[in-house]
Amino acid sequence: MELWQAFVQMVHTLIPWLDGTVANILIILIKAIVLVMPLMLVVAYFTYAERKVIGYMQLRIGPNRVGPKGWLQPIADALKLMTKEIIFPTKANIYLFLLAPVLAITPAIAVWAVIPFDEGIYVTNLDISLLYVLAIGSIGVYGIILAGWASNSKYPLLGALRSASLLVSYEIVIGFALVTVVMIAGSVNLNTIVQAQQGGIAHWYFIPLFPMMIIFFISALVETNRAPFDVVEGESEIVGGTHIEYSGMTFAVFFLAEYANMILMATLAVVMFFGGWHSPFEGIPYLQAVFAWVPGIIWLLAKTSFFMFLYLWVRATFPRFRYDQIMHLSWKVFLPITIIWIFVVALMTQFQLAPWF
Amino acid sequence: MNSEQIIFYILSFWFVASSLAMIFSRNAVKAVLFLVLAFFSAASIWILLEAEFLAITLILVYVGAVMVLFLFVIKMLNIDKSTLRAKFTGYLSLGLIVAAIIVAEMSLVLGTNQFGLDVFSSPARHGADYSNITVLAMQLYTTYVYPFELAAVLLLIAIIAAITLVHRNETSRKKQSISEQVNVQAKDRVRLVSITLPNKEGK
Numbered sequence: 001m002e003l004w005q006a007f008v009q010m011v012h013t014l015i016p017w018l019d020g021t022v023a024n025i026l027i028i029l030i031k032a033i034v035l036v037m038p039l040m041l042v043v044a045y046f047t048y049a050e051r052k053v054i055g056y057m058q059l060r061i062g063p064n065r066v067g068p069k070g071w072l073q074p075i076a077d078a079l080k081l082m083t084k085e086i087i088f089p090t091k092a093n094i095y096l097f098l099l100a101p102v103l104a105i106t107p108a109i110a111v112w113a114v115i116p117f118d119e120g121i122y123v124t125n126l127d128i129s130l131l132y133v134l135a136i137g138s139i140g141v142y143g144i145i146l147a148g149w150a151s152n153s154k155y156p157l158l159g160a161l162r163s164a165s166l167l168v169s170y171e172i173v174i175g176f177a178l179v180t181v182v183m184i185a186g187s188v189n190l191n192t193i194v195q196a197q198q199g200g201i202a203h204w205y206f207i208p209l210f211p212m213m214i215i216f217f218i219s220a221l222v223e224t225n226r227a228p229f230d231v232v233e234g235e236s237e238i239v240g241g242t243h244i245e246y247s248g249m250t251f252a253v254f255f256l257a258e259y260a261n262m263i264l265m266a267t268l269a270v271v272m273f274f275g276g277w278h279s280p281f282e283g284i285p286y287l288q289a290v291f292a293w294v295p296g297i298i299w300l301l302a303k304t305s306f307f308m309f310l311y312l313w314v315r316a317t318f319p320r321f322r323y324d325q326i327m328h329l330s331w332k333v334f335l336p337i338t339i340i341w342i343f344v345v346a347l348m349t350q351f352q353l354a355p356w357f
Numbered sequence: 358m359n360s361e362q363i364i365f366y367i368l369s370f371w372f373v374a375s376s377l378a379m380i381f382s383r384n385a386v387k388a389v390l391f392l393v394l395a396f397f398s399a400a401s402i403w404i405l406l407e408a409e410f411l412a413i414t415l416i417l418v419y420v421g422a423v424m425v426l427f428l429f430v431i432k433m434l435n436i437d438k439s440t441l442r443a444k445f446t447g448y449l450s451l452g453l454i455v456a457a458i459i460v461a462e463m464s465l466v467l468g469t470n471q472f473g474l475d476v477f478s479s480p481a482r483h484g485a486d487y488s489n490i491t492v493l494a495m496q497l498y499t500t501y502v503y504p505f506e507l508a509a510v511l512l513l514i515a516i517i518a519a520i521t522l523v524h525r526n527e528t529s530r531k532k533q534s535i536s537e538q539v540n541v542q543a544k545d546r547v548r549l550v551s552i553t554l555p556n557k558e559g560k
Contacts, residue, residue, distance in 0.1 A: 021360035096386065127488050131413045138421025142393070145425065149386060149432045157432070164429045168422060188490060328535050 001120065031123045035112055043259040044074035050312050057316040084248035089151060092245065096150035101246070101253035104143025107136045108260040115267055116191045118277045118296040130188040133268065134175060137223070140261065141167040144225075144232065144242050147254070151245040159241025162323060163225065163232040169330040170222045176338035177212040177219065180345045181205055181272045194276030200283035206273040208348060212341055213273045215334050217310070220265035222326065224258060226311055228318035229326055236320075266307035267300070274303050365405055372398035385431045389424060396420050407483060410490045 008027055015023040048063065048070070055062025063070040088094055114129035116122045126132050141164060148160020184205055185193040197204050206213045222229040233241040243254055270276060277296030281287040321329075372395055379391035396419050400412035470476070497505050 093384075093386075096390075099390075126409075128409055128413055128490050131410070131417065135413045135417040135421060138417060138425075141421075141425055142390075142428075145428050145432070146386075146390075149428075160432075161429070164425055168425055171421065324533065325535050 028123070035123055036109055039109070039112065039260060039263070040256070042263060043256055044078060046259050046263065046308060047077070048074045053309065053312045054316045078252070081252040082249055086248040086250055089153060089245050091152045093150045093152065096146050098250070100143050100147035100150055101250050103146060104140060104257040105253050107139040108257040108264065111136045111264055114190055115271065116194055116276060117300055121297065122191065125191055126189070128188050129190040130178060130182065134171070138171055140257065143254070143257065147242040147246065153245055155238040155240070156242045156244050158238045159232045159234070163242065166222055166232070166326060169327060170219045173330055173334045173338060174216060174219045174223065176335065176342065177216045178272065180209050180212050180341055183342070183345045183349060184208065190271055194271055194278070197275040198278055198282070201280050204273065204275040208345070208353070209273060209341070211337055213269070215338060216272070217269060219334065220269065221311070221314065224261045224265055226262065227315040228320050230320065231323050231326065234320065262311055263304070263308060266304045266311065269307050270300060270303040276300055361405065365402065368398050368401045368405070372402065385434070386428065389428050389431060393420050393424050406480060407489055410493050
């Protein structure tokens, strides 16, 4: 941290234009690059992990040809997608057709700005970071809707219609589920929410909010268009949904956005319900001392990896839901449960239930 | 000119430009997208005013939900542009009168004599520990708690009214019961019948 402070000081003295505004923008850019570069690498290797994990679950080996044990497979895939031709449908609206992938990836990356990785490690400490996550996350649907409309093709339009109605429905459920977290933590700042969960596993919010945790995870599957709720793509019904007309790099950008969103949702689940950067051995006499050297970011990444694995596990296990069943699940099952749980949490607050209050 | 003013003028330019583009755009989907850009610019200007809760709410509610539903409806419409243009001159005189009245009213209400710098001083800057959302929540849930809840009840009435209007002919609608479908057993659907096959003589 001292090194970073010294670096910030140095940039400010080197570039004093406009009362340090230019230097501030430069520092924000450096932070963004430091965040986005590893994120893209994780996305690339998450696709490799997905193919390997699902491969082993289906008694196959998965990719094993490029590099030792197939480790270079994502690099080869990226190169292939970059060099492929981008095909534009003749009757497509070309500006909106190209704007759609940009609108998909921008919110998927912008949301990461407020995620706290460790005590004091974040791009920005926004006072309303949870609302920011919900607001920017809700913009991602424009990418899919525009892709469906601008392609001027029937299956993408159907996929976009499904996506729009699903995302709007499940955003409400996610919003209500996160209201309970805000009620317990007493703040919409993600940093404060994680700090409030300090003191060992018993203090993490997944215990008082267990149904909300399950609902959040299932809704996250829908929000990221993952199996078993991937009706937006639905290969067996509408060929490939909104992605049909996209090829090469334009498709790759959608792909990146989807996986960045999955990792984001896994991280959010950890931050909200599983204590963020806090060690699971806090408060346990002997183990706490043994694991004291592990930095908080390692715990966060380890917990996030578990949730990312859950995404793959779910995909390999469940068959696809029917569209009206997903809608039924949202409006008639999840929404009543979340509203009831808000009252339960209000009672918990009233009686100051230990150790969460 | 300091950096805040530069940012303000860039955002205002985008706000005005995207609003104009929204009106003059021929394509309905593009018009919606320009409106989204206008919302974003407005939200950014509010953030400059340290009203970050309002700004994020604008994006969350209008960009994230209302405009998505707008787009959802607009892209299903099959707009015939020639019929729209045929009525243009007919509506022009009425439209101009309405526009003139609105401009006059707005300039009277929102002009410098009501909101000028001599009436409203420029807002005071707060420190880094100032939390806009905490201050807003304290006001909303203490001083203004009854108007706030009244507004919430009004919205609830509107939702219930809309749903009742749609669900008037409850009995004539066909619908599927998902729980019934999921809980169906093989013996409810399939009946196995043993048949004795006739031999070659037909007996």
